Amino acid sequence: MQFLVYILVYPFLWLVSILPFRLLYLVSDGVYVLLYYIIGYRKKTVTQNLRLVFPKKSDKEIATIRKAFYHHLSDMFLEMTKTITISESELKTRFKITNPEEFKRLESLNKSIIVIFGHYGSWEWSIVLQQYINFKGLGVYKPLANKYFNRLVKNIRSKFNTDLISTKETISVINSHEAKGIKSITGFISDQSPRLTKDVYWGEFMGVKVPCFTGAERLAKKLDLTTAYLKVTKVKRGFYEAEIITLAENPNDYQDYHLTDMFLAEVEKQIYEAPEYYFWTHKRWKHREKRI
Structure with missing residues (x-):
C-alpha cells in the first residue's frame, strides 16, 4: 500500500516541481482556496492558537492573520515540492544568508556547531546553508512512516550534501565525525510540543x-x-533571508534551560513582528494545562 500511494502521488509532485515560479504560485493560490475555504484544514486549531497567544486582538485581526498564514502555508508546501528539481543557483537567489561571515567566524573556533530553527518562514529551503560553510552539514529529523516518501524527503533535503539523521543517531554520528577530525554543523527544529513526561522542562512561549x-x-x-x-x-x-545569531560559544557557561529560553525568545520576536509566517497548524500549546 505504501508503494502504491507513492507511485500515485510522486508523478504529480514532480510535475509541480518543474513549473516556473509564476505558475507555481498560481497553483498555490488554488491550494489556498482548497485548504482554507473548502477543506478548512485545521482551521479550528489555527484559530484557537491565535486567540490564545493574541488575546487582545479582535476577531477581524485574528481572521486577517489566519488568512495570511494559509496563503503562506500553501506557498511553503509548493516551495517544498519545488525543491525536488530546484537548482543550487536558483535556491541561493531565493534563500540568502545575510551574514555568512558569522558562519566563518564560528568555524574559526574549531568547534562543531548546533543551529536551532523554529517553524517560521521557510525551514525547508535552509538546506542551501551547506553551500556557505565548510563543516559537514547534518539535519535532525523525524522519519516518515511511509518508507518511500521518507527516502524522497531524505533525498530532497540532502541534495546539497547535508545528511539527515534521526534523533537517536545524533550523538553517535557527531562523535564519529569528531573521531575522524570532521567538524559538523547540526540543525534542530525545536519549537514544537514534546511528549509529556515528569521530567520535561516547562518554559514560557x-x-x-x-x-x-x-x-x-x-x-x-x-x-x-x-x-x-x-x-x-x-x-x-518566494524569497527569504536568513541571519545566523550566535547564542553561546561555550554552552556550559549557562544555567540549564537558559539556551532553550533564549531560542524561544528569538522565535517569539519573529512571531510578534509577522505572525502569519509561523506554523500555526501544530498543536504547540496542547499540554498547557496538563503540568505533572
Whole structure:
C-alpha cells in the first residue's frame, strides 16, 4: 500500500516541481482556496492558537492573520515540492544568508556547531546553508512512516550534501565525525510540543507555560558545541533571508534551560513582528494545562 500511494502521488509532485515560479504560485493560490475555504484544514486549531497567544486582538485581526498564514502555508508546501528539481543557483537567489561571515567566524573556533530553527518562514529551503560553510552539514529529523516518501524527503533535503539523521543517531554520528577530525554543523527544529513526561522542562512561549524540547541544549552541553539560532525572514513571495545569531560559544557557561529560553525568545520576536509566517497548524500549546 505504501508503494502504491507513492507511485500515485510522486508523478504529480514532480510535475509541480518543474513549473516556473509564476505558475507555481498560481497553483498555490488554488491550494489556498482548497485548504482554507473548502477543506478548512485545521482551521479550528489555527484559530484557537491565535486567540490564545493574541488575546487582545479582535476577531477581524485574528481572521486577517489566519488568512495570511494559509496563503503562506500553501506557498511553503509548493516551495517544498519545488525543491525536488530546484537548482543550487536558483535556491541561493531565493534563500540568502545575510551574514555568512558569522558562519566563518564560528568555524574559526574549531568547534562543531548546533543551529536551532523554529517553524517560521521557510525551514525547508535552509538546506542551501551547506553551500556557505565548510563543516559537514547534518539535519535532525523525524522519519516518515511511509518508507518511500521518507527516502524522497531524505533525498530532497540532502541534495546539497547535508545528511539527515534521526534523533537517536545524533550523538553517535557527531562523535564519529569528531573521531575522524570532521567538524559538523547540526540543525534542530525545536519549537514544537514534546511528549509529556515528569521530567520535561516547562518554559514560557508566547506568554503561555508549555513543555519544551531541550535536546539541542542538552547535546550542546554534553559535547561542548557552539550554539546558534537561524533567523529566517520572508522578504516577499518566494524569497527569504536568513541571519545566523550566535547564542553561546561555550554552552556550559549557562544555567540549564537558559539556551532553550533564549531560542524561544528569538522565535517569539519573529512571531510578534509577522505572525502569519509561523506554523500555526501544530498543536504547540496542547499540554498547557496538563503540568505533572
